[in-house]
Amino acid sequence: MSDTTTRDRETVVIIGSGPAGWTAAIYAARAQLDPLVFEGAGSRTMIPGGQLMFTTEVENYPGFREGVTGQDLMMEMRAQAERFGTRIVTEDIVEVDFGQRPFLLRSSRGKEVKADSVIVATGANARWIGVPNEERLAQSGGGVSACAVCDGALPHFRNAVLAVVGGGDSAMEDALYLTKFAREVILIHRRDEFRASKIMVDRALANDKIKVMWNTVVTEVVGDDVITGLKLEDTVTGEARSIEVQGLFVAIGHSPNTAFLNDQVELKENGYVATPGSWRTATSVPGVFAAGDVMDDYFRQAITAAGTGCMAALEAERWLAHGGVEESAGAGVGTAS
Ligand code: NAP
DSSP, X not given: OOXXXXXXXXXXEEEOOSHHXXXXXXXXXHTTOOOXXXXXXXXXXXXTTGGGGGOSEEOSSTTOTTOEEHHHHHHHHHHHHHHTTOEEEOSOEEEEETTSSSEEEEETTOOEEEEEEEEEOXXXXXXXXXXXXXXXXXXXXXXXXXXXXXXXXXXXGTTOEEEEEOSSHHHHHHHHHHTTTOSEEEEEOSXXXXXXXXXXXXXXXXXXXXXXXXXXXXEEEEOSSSOOEEEEEETTTOOEEEEEOSEEEEOSOEEEOOGGGTTSSOBOTTSSBOOSSTTOOBOSSTTEEEOGGGTOSSOOOHHHHHHHHHHHHHHHHHHHHTTTOOOOTTOOOOOOO
């Protein structure tokens, strides 16, 4: 942790520390913008470094022929940003006032920071199904989790029967990861076809420990102190049934982390930060830019997050160089990398 003194007035504040945040910091630092990053305080479902900290092997980030762990990738990005002088505060930004210039940001420990420009790169957080007992048993550590990589190795799950809900890459990855510890992994999906990439689906289906329940939703988590089972419903026939499991891992996607913006920046209908064009990171507030999973509801990859982080830093640099006059849409970013 390298909490450092903040300046009276910051040029660029970057909120978030996933690939988008660190890439923005690397570019902003190299452009002599002296960026300050709020990397987040960390919670049970989100830690500095973002979602990649919960990922095992990243095989599709270019430059790593043999793959790289999510944690190593994020630690390298952070160190690279620091190497060029990025200052880092291990706190959340909990409140913003974009109505005044410079902008005013308030941190989780009450720090107030004035900033000429802001890059929002706060990513997204795991979603929950929303059925009875799910939240209670997740909060009490009763065998319900949204992070297989964080919790899968706990003694409670050893040699157990575990359920994973979801049909995307996260669900495949979680199910495969959990086979290291579990006796059996039941993959529960609401349709008869996975959304995940073919390579991940093939791997999951080829694993003897993974059993798939198609067209099935969880209607209730069963258990007092710890989970003992699930109530299920067939989405085609409506038939109800129960199964015994010792763990539930929810992998049904993520919601963008925008609550702290308090509606001061325009959001899309699905809650992601709106940016005017698909290749631009400028938000509805001139001087506020967004990058990564907080604005990207389509690609949501580490590499695309890093790409938009780069774009946000270049756009911020350009905007500041123009004296804070918003560029006209479509203008090129003529900065050397
Ligand atoms: P996702 O692709 O949005 O998939 C979410 C899955 O959860 C879908 O199958 C969806 O079902 C299901 N679902 C959503 N709400 C549900 C509910 N209320 N009840 C039951 N099921 C529900 O999310 P993701 O898997 O987290 O992936 C997000 C992005 O990260 C993707 O772009 C993915 O490629 C990427 N990613 C990549 C890797 C990798 O390459 N190793 C690993 C993890 C994630 P439907 O299909 O019916 O909509």
